[in-house]
Amino acid sequence: MDIYKLFSRRKLGIVALFLLAPLLIYLISQSQSDHFRPLVLGVGEILFSLIAIIGLWMAAKQYRQISKKYHVAWLFLLIAVLSTLVADLFWRFSSNPRFFDLFISAADVVYIFEYLCFFIAMGVFGAQQFNRIEWLKRAFDISIILIATLLAFLIFVFTPAINLLETRNNTGSFLLMLYPLADIILMFAVLAVLYFKPRKVYLTPFWLILAGFAVLCVTDYIFGLRMIKGVYSVGNMVNIGWWYSNLLLGLAGYIQYQFLNRKENTEVVLQKTTVFRKWLTSWAVYFPYMMVAWVYLLFIIYHNSDLNLTRELLTGLGAIFGLVLIRQVVVIAENRQLLSSLSRANQHLKLQTQDLRGEIEKSSIIQEKLSYDAMHDALTGLSNRVLFTNRLEHAFERIKRKPGLVYSVLFLDLDNFKSINDILGHNAGDLALIELGHRLGKCIRTVDTLARFGGDEFVILLENTEDRDVTLSVANRILVELERPFLHNEKKVTVTCSIGIVQSIHGYRTPEEVLRDVDIAMYTAKKTGKAKFEIFNIEMGTAATYQLEVEGELHRAITNKELFLQYQPIVNLANHKIVGFEALLRWQHPMRGLLEPDDFIPIAEDSGAINPIGDWVLRAACEQMVNWSKNCEESNKMFLSINLSGKQLLKSTLVESVQNILVDTGLNPRQLTLEVTENTLILDEKVVSERIAALHALGVSISVDDFGTGYSSLYNLSNFIIDEIKIDNLFAENIAPGKKNYAICGSLIQLAQKLGIRTIIEGVEEAKQLEVFASLGCDMGQGYFLARPMLASDVQFNIFEEKNFQLPT
Numbered sequence: 103m104d105i106y107k108l109f110s111r112r113k114l115g116i117v118a119l120f121l122l123a124p125l126l127i128y129l130i131s132q133s134q135s136d137h138f139r140p141l142v143l144g145v146g147e148i149l150f151s152l153i154a155i156i157g158l159w160m161a162a163k164q165y166r167q168i169s170k171k172y173h174v175a176w177l178f179l180l181i182a183v184l185s186t187l188v189a190d191l192f193w194r195f196s197s198n199p200r201f202f203d204l205f206i207s208a209a210d211v212v213y214i215f216e217y218l219c220f221f222i223a224m225g226v227f228g229a230q231q232f233n234r235i236e237w238l239k240r241a242f243d244i245s246i247i248l249i250a251t252l253l254a255f256l257i258f259v260f261t262p263a264i265n266l267l268e269t270r271n272n273t274g275s276f277l278l279m280l281y282p283l284a285d286i287i288l289m290f291a292v293l294a295v296l297y298f299k300p301r302k303v304y305l306t307p308f309w310l311i312l313a314g315f316a317v318l319c320v321t322d323y324i325f326g327l328r329m330i331k332g333v334y335s336v337g338n339m340v341n342i343g344w345w346y347s348n349l350l351l352g353l354a355g356y357i358q359y360q361f362l363n364r365k366e367n368t369e370v371v372l373q374k375t376t377v378f379r380k381w382l383t384s385w386a387v388y389f390p391y392m393m394v395a396w397v398y399l400l401f402i403i404y405h406n407s408d409l410n411l412t413r414e415l416l417t418g419l420g421a422i423f424g425l426v427l428i429r430q431v432v433v434i435a436e437n438r439q440l441l442s443s444l445s446r447a448n449q450h451l452k453l454q455t456q457d458l459r460g461e462i463e464k465s466s467i468i469q470e471k472l473s474y475d476a477m478h479d480a481l482t483g484l485s486n487r488v489l490f491t492n493r494l495e496h497a498f499e500r501i502k503r504k505p506g507l508v509y510s511v512l513f514l515d516l517d518n519f520k521s522i523n524d525i526l527g528h529n530a531g532d533l534a535l536i537e538l539g540h541r542l543g544k545c546i547r548t549v550d551t552l553a554r555f556g557g558d559e560f561v562i563l564l565e566n567t568e569d570r571d572v573t574l575s576v577a578n579r580i581l582v583e584l585e586r587p588f589l590h591n592e593k594k595v596t597v598t599c600s601i602g603i604v605q606s607i608h609g610y611r612t613p614e615e616v617l618r619d620v621d622i623a624m625y626t627a628k629k630t631g632k633a634k635f636e637i638f639n640i641e642m643g644t645a646a647t648y649q650l651e652v653e654g655e656l657h658r659a660i661t662n663k664e665l666f667l668q669y670q671p672i673v674n675l676a677n678h679k680i681v682g683f684e685a686l687l688r689w690q691h692p693m694r695g696l697l698e699p700d701d702f703i704p705i706a707e708d709s710g711a712i713n714p715i716g717d718w719v720l721r722a723a724c725e726q727m728v729n730w731s732k733n734c735e736e737s738n739k740m741f742l743s744i745n746l747s748g749k750q751l752l753k754s755t756l757v758e759s760v761q762n763i764l765v766d767t768g769l770n771p772r773q774l775t776l777e778v779t780e781n782t783l784i785l786d787e788k789v790v791s792e793r794i795a796a797l798h799a800l801g802v803s804i805s806v807d808d809f810g811t812g813y814s815s816l817y818n819l820s821n822f823i824i825d826e827i828k829i830d831n832l833f834a835e836n837i838a839p840g841k842k843n844y845a846i847c848g849s850l851i852q853l854a855q856k857l858g859i860r861t862i863i864e865g866v867e868e869a870k871q872l873e874v875f876a877s878l879g880c881d882m883g884q885g886y887f888l889a890r891p892m893l894a895s896d897v898q899f900n901i902f903e904e905k906n907f908q909l910p911t
Contacts, residue, residue, distance in 0.1 A: 120353070124150065124345035146345060151187040154348035157355030158183060161307070164362040175226035176355065179311075182219035183351060186344075189213045217284040220315070224291035227308075235436045242429040243390040246422050247293060250393035253418045255286050257404055257411060281326055285319035307361070310354035318347040397422050479554040481532055482539035490553035490561055494613040497563065501608065509565055510573040513602040513620040514542075514580065516558035517632040522595060530590045534597060537588055545579040561617070570605055577601050577635040584633075600628040601635035622646040652702055653709040655691070660718055664690050667722055668891035671901070672743065672862065672884045675876040678909050680901065682741040682775070684884060685723035686891050687715070707749055716750045717759055724767040724774065726894050734902040743775040743805060748782040752789055757796040764800065771801030775826065779807050783818050791822060798823045805862075810850065819857060827854055831865020831885070837874050848878050855879065869910065 124146070131142035162176035189212035292312055321343025328340065401415045477489035485493070497509045516538075523531040535558065542552055542560060551563040567573050580601065587594035602624025610616050623638035626645075630636065659665050669683040689697040706712040723744055730737040750756060764771055776797060783790055783806070794804050805826035806818075810833060818824075829850060833843045847863075854861045863875045866885030875883060888909060892900070900907040 120153075120349060121346075124342045124349060127345075128339065128342050143341060147190050147341070148187065150345040150348040150352075151183060151190070154183040154352035154355070155180060155187070157352030157359070159355070160359035161355035161362075164359050168362060171226060175223045176358070178219045178223035178226065179351065179355075182216045182223065183348060185212050185216040185219060186348070189216065213281070214284070217288060220288050221291050224288070224295055227295045235432060235439070238432050239429060239436075242425050242432070244293070246390045246425050246429075247393050249418050249422050249425075250397045251286055251289075253397055253400055253415065255283060256414060257400060261411060281322040282319065285315070285322050288315055289319060307354040307358040310350050310357065314347045314350035314354065317343050317350065321347065394422055394426060479556075482536050482554050484539050484543075484560075485551055485553035487553065487555050490551060490555075490563065491613045493551045493563055494607070494616060497565070497607060498610075498613075506568075507566065508568045509563060509607045510567040511604045511607065511616055511620045512562040512564065512573070512577060512580075512635075513617070513624040514560040514562070514599045515624050515628065517598045517600055517628065519558040519597065522597070526590060526593070526595065530595070533590065534588050534595065538584075538597065541583045542580060545576055545583055561620075567605070573603060573605055574635075577603060581633065581635070598633035600624055600632050602627055603635055603637045605637055619643060649705050649708070652705045653711070656702065656706055656709065656711040656715070659689060659691075660714065662692075664692065665715065665718065666690060666893075667719065667726070668893060669726075669897050670884055670891040671889040671897075672741075672882050673888045673909060675872065675880055675883050680740065680889075680909070681882060682743060683727075683897070684743040684777075685719060685726075685745075687719055687745075703747070707747055710749075712747050712749050713753060716747060717763075720744055720760065721763050721767065724763055724769040727773060728767050728769050729894075730898065730902060733898065737902060738770075738773075741773045741775050741803070742769075743777055745807065746776045746778050746782075748779070748785050751778060751782055751793055752785060756793060757800070760797060760802065761800055772803075774801075775803040775805050777805045777807040777828065780809060780811070780818065783822060787821075794822050794824075798825075808864075810846070819853075819859070824859055826860040826862065828862045828864050829880070831863070831867075834863055834865055834867075834871045834875070837871060839874075844874070844878075847875070847880075851875075851878050851880050872910070 127142065127146040127149075131139050131146065134142055158176055158180040162173055162180055165173040165176055189209040192209040192212060292315060295308075321340060324343070325340050328338070397415075397419055401419050405412045405415055477486060477492075478484065479486045494509075494511070497507075501507050501509070519531065519534075522534060535554070538560070539552070539554065542562070546552060546562060546564065549565045553561045553563075555561055562576070564573055564576060580599070584598055585596075587596045589595075602620045602622065604616055604620045604623065607616050610619075619638045619642075622642050622645075623636045626642050627634050627636035636642075666688055668686045668688055670686055671680045672682040672684060673679065674681045687699050687703070689702055691697050703712070706715055723742055727737070727740075727742045730740075753759075760776075763769075764774070778794075798804060803825040804823060805828055806824055807828050808830045809827040811830045819827075827850070829847060833847050835843075837843050837847065851861050860882065861880045862882040862884065863871070863880050864884060866872050866875070866883045866887045868887055871885075872883060872887060889907070
């Protein structure tokens with residue numbers, strides 16, 4: 103709600119009643135007798151003075167916390183009205199209104215003080231900060247208006263009044279004409295507010311103050327004129343003008359109070375007076391010049407009149423023209439100053455423009471470098487994934503226009519590059535990558551695109567490969583180029599790579615699909631021997647899809663209790679007694695049925711799921727062994743064998759996990775054997791040796807599974823703490839005296855016996871195999887011929903409870 107919505111019809115009625123109140127009181131006083139009439143008039147004067155005092159006090163009080171400046175202005179208006187009330191009391195009740203023999207009374211002194219307060223209030227309202235030249239211009243404008251107003255006052259008020267006083271021999275009352283002069287000076291102050299701070303005059307309170315001063319000016323003029331003529335008497339209708347003046351001032355204070363109390367937005371109020379505000383602001387500029395024309399018109403009309411004011415008119419006209427000339431000099435000086443400032447600003451702008459041009463050039467260079475960096479690898483300077491993908495998208499577009507075009511994509515991943523960083527340092531690895539980038543660049547054409555995707559991965563886009571031999575030729579050149587060792591500090595370093603190939607991007611919709619399949623082909627090359635290339639085919643995609651599905655399903659297999667263990671007995675070949683069990687993991691998949699370890703363990707190792715699965719297997723198997731021990735003392739002499747993957751062995755928390763499981767389950771460490779493959783032993787010799795030693799310190803036995811099929815080395819038997827070797831069943835096929843495998847197995851068993859290492863033959867499927875290995879002195883055996891894997895409940899019932907399980911003889 104703004105100030106214009108403050109007044110409902112009811113409030114407007116109250117305001118109208120207030121405005122009619124002075125007239126009503128005057129009419130009431132006229133109906134009274136001569137005795138009561140002065141009393142009613144006195145009450146009226148006090149009443150309307152109090153209304154003005156209360157309204158102005160409300161505005162001044164409300165401004166105390168908002169603006170000290172305007173608080174002071176409204177306070178002076180309040181003091182002025184209080185002075186009026188005091189002067190009225192002096193006028194009515196003083197027995198000696200004159201000061202000694204002077205023509206001025208005590209009331210006149212207070213009235214003059216009233217005008218002084220009004221003038222100060224207007225000065226505070228109009229106070230504004232301008233520069234020196236602007237102050238001079240406005241001061242000259244106000245001076246021109248003041249001189250024109252004084253000349254008008256001299257012609258129309260003062261001179262006629264003096265002539266009238268002389269004819270009536272009443273020169274002692276000429277001071278009464280000073281009141282209209284004071285009113286004119288007051289109106290001049292109001293004009294200064296309008297001229298110096300025009301925004302304030304568009305608010306309703308200012309217009310009410312202006313109206314109050316106008317009524318006061320007219321009333322003072324009529325009062326002075328009637329006093330000079332000797333026709334003024336107490337109770338004259340002139341008094342209504344002073345009442346209305348006080349009433350308007352009080353109403354201005356009240357509305358200002360309401361305005362501040364409701365926290366009205368001044369800008370919202372000003373928007374309602376946009377047209378008038380623009381009109382008044384535009385005409386205020388021309389007002390001083392209109393006053394010049396007004397004075398010139400006065401001179402033409404009155405220079406030969408009976409008033410005999412030629413000298414005063416010439417003086418005023420000369421003063422005004424002098425002020426106009428001086429003002430023009432000030433304007434010229436201002437224009438020169440503005441031109442000088444404009445010249446300096448233009449010069450400064452030129453300098454800034456030059457600086458800006460330089461900054462733009464620098465920014466352009468930086469932008470070009472950022473664009474280059476965004477599209478290229480920082481280490482090798484080759485294209486990066488973003489640029490390669492962009493080139494591949496362009497290839498798709500060109501194929502749409504020319505379907506006969508053929509593009510091939512090669513994905514390279516270095517084999518065992520991590521070892522170079524670990525052994526020679528990352529600096530050597532970076533230099534090798536840079537050199538590799540140069541070598542790969544020599545293997546392709548200028549129209550082809552070579553990119554580094556990060557780490558040790560490189561991708562090549564070959565154009566115009568309608569001839570499949572072009573793609574294969576590039577792949578072979580790369581493999582041959584990498585056969586040459588890299589030199590680092592006079593050391594030769596050999597790096598190989600696995601390459602996946604998509605021979606045509608026809609049928610693909612997005613670069614992501616191409617990169618997905620070429621990545622699958624690269625991993626296939628890595629899994630099938632490394633230092634080779636593989637061309638993507640549908641079977642690879644099916645295998646990759648299967649791997650992704652199984653990876654996702656493995657994470658919920660433990661939670662859903664889809665994994666379970668079977669236990670295959672391990673038999674002493676000398677006395678044909680069961681001496682232990684190997685825990686074998688199985689997966690009862692809800693859709694794919696029963697899955698053997700070879701179907702999902704490699705995928706679990708690639709995805710990282712092998713660690714939580716391995717922990718579950720170890721804990722479940724140990725708990726089961728302890729349960730058997732509680733029910734059958736015979737099982738206390740048996741051992742439990744559990745497979746351990748390479749990733750499990752390299753896990754830093756493996757030893758701690760095994761120890762915690764042994765403590766939690768209560769299994770005797772001597773009953774636990776952990777099986778590792780030969781290939782696991784060469785992953786990281788130092789770390790593997792430390793893990794095996796720590797496990798052995800717990801009392802756990804270490805067995806080498808599939809011995810003889812991996813990177814077999816007699817050095818491993820002496821370098822690692824090994825308690826047992828399991829001879830792979832490949833050596834058991836068609837074994838017979840006189841065959842090589844017979845001699846090899848015999849030698850291995852004899853060597854193990856001399857080193858104090860137990861031996862187990864895996865995969866015994868025939869009685870003949872069992873007989874041969876028993877004759878060679880092999881300690882233990884396991885296989886389908888001896889016993890198939892069984893559930894824990896079957897072991898409990900058949901072996902430990904009923905003891906009806908029969909081993910072959």
